[in-house]
Amino acid sequence: MIWQLDLLVLTLVVLCGIGAIMVRDLLGAAILFSAYSFLMCLLWSIMGAVDVAFTEASVGAGVSTVFFIAAVFHTTRRTKD
């Protein structure tokens, strides 16, 4: 485990998480959430949990983003708060 790489991925995870909450555009939030999932997938594989990383990549970064986009498409892109 290279700690510099670990620190970089962890920082990006936190940034993506905060960004997904702060951003006003819901489509952008969905994409940031997808990026967050992908970085989590990297973290799992760094820790050696390859099965979890696989699930995170396919469910978190893949299909759930499509679901979010489908939901945003039928509702609204702007949040009220």
Place this chain on the structure above:
Amino acid sequence: MKTIALIIVIITGSFLLYATVDFPSWGDPQSPASTHVSPRYIERTLEETSVPNVVTAVLADYRGFDTLFETTVIFAAGVACFFLLRAFGKERPATGLYRHLLTGVTVRIKGSAGLPDDMEEFERIDTLWTPYDPIVKVMCQRLIPFIQLFALYVIAHGHHSPGGGFQGGVILGASLILLSISHNFRIALRRMGERLDALLCALGVAIYAGTGALCLLLGANFLDYSALAGILHVDPVTARSHGILIVEIGVGIAVMATMVLIYNNLASAGKFDEGL
């Protein structure tokens, strides 16, 4: 209100961070999980189930009951999406748009009947129709069979490599969703109809629970696959390996059908008429 919520979140978060101090450090061999449970599985899995991937063996055999209800949760999520979003009896909008393929002229037909779906000259199009991009369309058409083959590999090879029913099922579902996005919602629906989808959704869970019940009927514990040795004509150790494969296939079918069911209901807003 937002300030109170922020204060609560910060307090809870700091408590959680404080609790992590008591955790054993990452990969600590002296931690409780690593002293009793993990060595037992790591040492005995291969001789007890003949599955090289310990994670798969724990997931589908030792902790098979957990996975059964995880599959049921996914099934319940699909059914909940169906009941919340499905708009019965509103399949056809008041006006349908049809495009003449040779000239590119678009015809708007009022009334719910519309043109029959199997007409050669006319093509039913969505309200927000954009011309098809041939690059996207052809690339997806070529890629989808390989994605599905990879999904089947992930399900079937879960014994030896990372993967299994959940991941393979999601990839299989994603390939059908890709067809729906890249081509047309109705083309994907024609490949896999709503009725078939719902049936597969339940069938996957039924395969899993049925395997467990079969073990019960053969005189062993629920989900104790070694009881299947008599039916499969193999020794009990190999029977556990085969039993894992059977339930993984069940999980794969259930997850695939549920992903497609949720997507279809979300993308068409329950009308099953126009997609994204």
